[in-house]
Amino acid sequence: MAKHILAALVENRPGVLARVANLFRRRSFNIDSLSVGRTQRDEMSRMTIVMESDSAEADRLVKNLYKLVDVVHVDHLHSQPSVVREMALVKVRATSDNRREVIQLCDIFRARIIDVSAESLVVEITGEEEKLENFTELVRPFGIVEMVRTGMIALGRGGHTLKDEGFKPNRSRAAARSNVL
């Protein structure tokens, strides 16, 4: 078992996310996180999929993703040197008594405070998964009121990019193209 990070370039057509999500469910893939967003090209979105599995399972997912007509390219970033980031917004209970302590922790983690109220702070923190885990563990004693994480996104380092050549946007389809939902 290991953490596998897959990056998929998908055509920006309605329903693509549903297709991918359905694939996870139907073939019982256990996904840790999935994040979807725009890319440098309007016609394409990029999905980052993280799963805890053996490599045969990850391989099976890659092959099944390729079976989807809208999936243009899939890469196993696990085997590539890559940069991986995740962002979290954490609302921490903080009153005038302990606010300084929380702020200090944020400084150490280079997290930003983006909202302050009498009862709490909202902290924005970016980094690799481990950093986020460590930070949340340390602020947990103060009380985490609520929290949201984006799921991981990743890019290969340097010259390693996902192939999108051979992809020509479709003339009449361009108009209908909106988002992957």
Place this chain on the structure above:
Amino acid sequence: MSDEDAATNREAVNPEAVNPPDGGADAVVLTGAEIVCECLLHEGVDIVFGYPGGAILPTYDALTKYPQLHHVLTRHEQGASHMADGYARATGKVGVAMATSGPGATNLVTGIATAMMDSSPIVCITGQVPTGAIGSDAFQETDVTGITLPITKHNYLVTSIDELPEVMREAFHIARTGRPGPVLVDIPKDVQIQEAEFVYPTEPIQLAGYSPPKTARARQVAAALELIRKSKRPIILAGHGISMAGANEELAQLAEKAQIPIALTLLGKGAISEQHPLCLGMMGMHGGAEVNHAIQQADLLIALGMRFDDRVTGNLATYARDSRKIHVDIDPSEINKNVTVDVGIVGDLGEVLRQLLDRVERRPNEAWFDRIAEWRADSELREIVRPAEAPQHPAVPEGKLLGAQVIRDLFEFTAGGAITVTDVGQHQMWEAQYYQHERPHSLITSGGLGTMGFGLPAAIGAKMSRPDQEVWAIVGDGGFQMTMMELATAVQERVNVHIAIINNGFLGMVRQWQEFFYEERYNQTPMVNPDFCKLAEAYGIPTVRVTERGQIEEAVKASRAQTAGPTLIDFVVEKEEIVFPMVPAGADLDDMIRRPTPAEFERQQRERAAAAEVTEAETTELEAPAAAAALGSRFGV
């Protein structure tokens, strides 16, 4: 499917199409519905199976302007999707089904799932509520693209008339290329009504995320050749992919050149003539015992266009344990899915087999064939279907008509030349065991999904796609009643299908499981049936009832003499027959329940008689495990 098939599809383009494929004519303004019809003509479609309704009405209206598109009115949309499937399987051409939104679309679902499991190329066109109403739970709205997401190769909801021609083209392209499969195109009513300038796209289809593989890598071919060269006990497992790729000749050459026996999957029947000396017959749950033994004892499996379904492997942990494995398939996701292989090759089977053929060499091993022959000799002892004049197996009840005999005789009296289309159950397995197929696409059956009700509509579709061929629908009394309303379609279209009902008054295959595994509690499997002859006669269909083996020949002759419209034979067979051999679900492939040999059978009879005396004398009950007891009562196994 091969490119040639795609080419034939294109050649069939109707010259009366508004825009011939050479793009000679100027653009014209057409409605979305008319564009759909134009695109169908461009794809070489000649028949559409369907059922009208509100949301698809504009397209039905447009069809009146396209007499070249013959529409077949089915009696249920499930029939339409099965007919399109049968049509596709008989020729490799794409079959087309059409239905309205909501209930029309949902009725197609079973047929779509059936086509998906068996990689059959069909395109389903459904009407949808107008774009503005989508999502509002409008009258007869269902999210059919959502429903069919996991059971289509791809599907489309067309949101603008501008994308309609491209979508239609892509749909057919995706359905017929690579690993074929069903594609659904959902078209809102307003898109069918809107008008747009229609220019049939001529540039090659470019789908960035879709490029079916062709040839294998040289390194993999070399690795496969090396395994073949070194093998002592090799066996080829030939699946549906062989005939779909048109690689039948290459398969025969490979087997002959390297002297390797061939086992067939259910859908692999027809991949090579079953009369071929290297063809062993069907493998798996109801396959030949000698075939399953050979697989278990092999030192090399060469799996071609098959997917190691659980019905052919049995217990995976003990499956062909001592063998190396080569797997060739066009779908990469099949490689290492159920069975881990030594060499996985992704490519078109014809191409890959030609690559292998160039350099394959292997020294034949007579001892391997001798072993298989021994297993076969044992199977023959247990054989229940024998010529009428030969000594019969003592287990055959005197004077009773057996389903297996019906199939064996049907094979003989049709000279093995028919396209047979089966339903699902015992009769399907008897077909597979006793009807020897010679040609590709000559057995049409629902293998992967095992869909009861498939037989009659698929046979109608097959006959309409191959009017030159004799077509028999071999159906059970249970499955026939699931889609028997399509008798009316066959009559209305004057489709000359010969229907053979293997009428055992039971959901026979389920009854068999109850006998073996549920202590003979025959819950919900006996059926009170209508008089199938009277029923068919109500439709004006000529019928015969057969109750003895001696009547089969004449009945088949009479049916074959009818060359217009359907015919029906009601074969009233023994109620409580068993399909032997049987690998219980999940058991080891060579752990088969066999029919006893005559000697074993007689010994068991004696033992049973003796045991009965003991029981009577002591009035004690013999304790036995449930399954063994169930079996013991009839077979003493």
